[in-house]
Every structure is written in C-alpha cells, then in structure tokens.
Amino acid sequence: MAERLTTVAGVRAVVLGGSRARGTHRPDSDWDLGLYYRGAPDLAALTALASAFQGSTVEVAGPGGWGPWVNGGAWLRVDGAPVDWILRDLDRVEAVWSACRQGRYEVGVQPGHPLGFWSPAYPGEVALGRVLSDPSGELTALQQETSGYPEPLRAALADAAWEAEFSIDAARKSASAGDRLHVSLCLSRAFGILVQSLHAHHRTWCLNEKGALAAAAALPETPAFFAERVGAALRGLDAAAVETAAAVVRDVREVLRAKPA
Template sequence: MQPIDEHVEAMAARLADVPGVVGVMLGGSRARGEHRPESDWDLGVYYRGEPDLAALRALAGPDVEVAGPGGWGPWVNGGAWLRVDGVAVDWILRDLDRVERVWEDCRAGRYEVGVQAGHPLGFWSPCYAGEVALGRVLADPGGELGALRSQTARYPEPLRDALTGGAWEAEFLVGVAAKGAARGDTLYVALCLSRAVGVLVQALYARDRRWCLNEKGALAVADRLPGAPAEFGARVGRMLGAAGQSPEALSSTVERARELVGEVMAVLRG
C-alpha cells in the first residue's frame, strides 16, 4: 500500500476537525494504486448537515476558493483545488447522509443518472458507493467511514441486475441513431452512440461486479473485462473517432454500432 504524503495526511486530520465534517477519504488513482507521479491527491471530505465553510476557507488559505454544497453542481457538490508542495490536492465535498441513501438504493437495485458538469455521460449515482468501496480512509474519528467502507466491499447483486438490465437503452439508442443518420445529423448520431457505449461500459463493469466511478479510462478497463467483445475498445474508437458526415457514412457507423451492441447484449443476456 502506497504511503501517504505527510502533508496530505496532516491536512486530512485538520479537515476532520472542521465542524460538520465526519471524515476524509483518499480517492482516485492514488487510492487504487494506479497513479502517476503527477497525479492529483483526491480527498473526499464527508460531512453531515452543513460543513463550516469559514473554517474550510481558513484551512485552504486566502488564495483558494472553496465552493460550498451545490457550488459545483448537484452531484459533485463542492470543494476546492489546492497545491501542496507543487502537487495538486483536490477537496471534494460529499454529503454522507446522501451517500448512505444512495448506498441503500444500490442495495435495492435502484440508481439514477444526473446531469453534472465534467461528466458528459452523466453522473451515475452508484459512483458514491464506489468511491467509498475503493477509497482509503485517512481520518475517521467516529468510525463511520470505515463502517460504510466495509459494507460496500461486496458489490450488491440487485445493482448488478439493474445495471446489466439497463443496457437495453443501448439498443434503443442505436435504433434512434439510425433515423438521425438518414438525415445526416452528425451531432445526434455521435451523442446517441457515445451514450450507448457508456451504457454498455456500465453494464460490463456491473457484470464483473466492479464499481465504475466515471467515464475517464472506463473504456480501456471495460475492454479487458470478461464478456467484452473482441477488440471492443478498438472498435469503439474507430466508430466514435470517425462517425462520418454524410447519411451514407453515418448509417454505416450506426450499423457497426448495432453489431457491437448486439454482441454485448448477447453476453449480458446469456
């Protein structure tokens, strides 16, 4: 396990002392051991009620803007971007009550996809539970984050069923993309096919009982998962990299997408 930078560890402890803050988790590539030397340190700052923004701003320093709950949108919520010894450290606010509600939804096979800046395929609510499952507790005075992390260690079967079952949307999207292709509507076709791929990626992750946290790098991982069609990532790359502009070119792209979707659906339904 990667040692924690002493400055980051001290910062996590100070964050946990802020009124309203329950604890701090390390997330992102550094928590998973997949980081590069220049990778950010992502600190999930879990709170209940309203965190003391004045205390957070005092801790961040005078030149750092701290966005309160809702300041960054409905799902990513808020936080701050700092630099510590030349390395980026991100604070990401997380409402623990909401995270726990989402976890209950996951256990019941429910999820939602919300609009959120920075998430072009939408913010998939199971990300909240996945962040806890894959994160590393840095500060947890009351033991609440550790307890929740233990619960999320086992991927819920109802969520697996819901996400794999939800892959029907990819078939629907390919169908409506064909109509856009006939009109030469490149934007509409590209959006439909991009979302169709995103839905398939979520389903493949769920089939493997793996948490998908966001779109970044997700296709490369999905390409290696059991059940992914041969050359899944490469085929998606060719399809989305040159969808075309004429009705003929776009229709050809849609047919390739239809074939790919069919292969994934056969695995999911088998």
C-alpha cells in the same frame, strides 16, 4: 491534511480517492480527497485551512456549488502538487447506498460528467477509496458494507443495456440525415451504458467515464476488440459507423445474458 480536515465542524471523514487510491496514477496525477460531512460543513474554517495549506487565498465551493452531484470543494496546489477537495454529503451517500441495495439508481446531469453522474458512484467511491481519517469509524464501517456489490444493483445495471439499442436506433435516423452531433451523442450514450452494464455484470464499481472504456475492455468475456470497435464507430459517425456500433451492442448484450461468474 486529512487529520486537520476532520477537526472542522461537520467533516466526519476524509478519503483518498481517484487513481492514487487505486494505484493507477501517473506522477502528475491529482491527489483527490473526499471530504465526507453531515449537516453543513464550516466553510469559513475550510477556506482558512485551504488557504493555509496553499499559502495563498483559496475559494471553497459549498454544498451545491459545483452542481447537484459533485457537491463542492476546492482546488489547491500544495508543494507544487494539485490537491482536490471534493465534498460528499454522508447522509446522501448512505441514502444512495440503500437505494442501490434495492436495485435503484439515478443518472443526473452534472458538469464534468458528459454521460451523466451515475449514483452508484457514491458507494463505489467509498468502496475503492483509502480512508485517511475517520475519528468516529462510521465511514470505515460503510466501506466494509460496500465491499460487496449488491445483486439487485448488478441486475438493474445489466438490464439497462436495453437503452443502448434504443440509442442506436435513434442514431440510424440521424446518420441518414447527416446530423453528426446527434449521432455522436447517441453512440456515446450507448457505449457509456454498455460500459456501466459490463462493470456491473462483473460486480465491479464504475465511478465515471474517464478510463472506463479501457477498464471495460479488460474485463473477462468482454467482446474482442471492444475498445477498438467503439473507437472506430466514434470516428466515423456515419451509417457504417452506426452499424458497427449496433454489432458491438449485440455482442455485449449476449455477454450480459450469460450468468455472471
């Protein structure tokens, strides 16, 4: 499939991503294929190819069809297995990688990413993916670059933990008013930032929210019972829960102040 995809005009490389690339998949996990393109990919050709693989009509969303960051693609079932095609603009990925090397990143609104799409996920996907087809070798070269986590990005994402404290302060005011929706959003935002900061502290790519809490809890020096304390705070959503969250934030920020290994 990957080899045929790279014969489509505009598609430069195909990468296996997600849990199957990292070896953490379950038997029913999706097969996630990143389709890296330049310019405008031939949507008609992609649609015809997707429909041929599935054996029935498939709709392929073009660039921007799935939002500003998860660019577009298609959901297929091939021999009973779920296969996701996810478009990635290679020019944009390279631009984000350049910004990351300078310690700059963005967090954008994106359907399917309740805590926002953190732009370092782009180079992270390249770094952690498995290149299946890359006729020109350009994505393989980019993967070699992204194997090293940039120090400016590490420092910037570790410093971002200040916002977690800000979110806790906002949650305190809403907890006293019984505004559980706002409290839940503030606490989720705070914990999401801490997860990003902890990953960056250890120069480890964090791609999205799914599984990120457990992954952060398993990192060296993460405060004891991190995931359990986060879970307790998110279940409570009251004044006591906010103070539990505040203690978690303080403990993590203490870890982040230490020099990374």
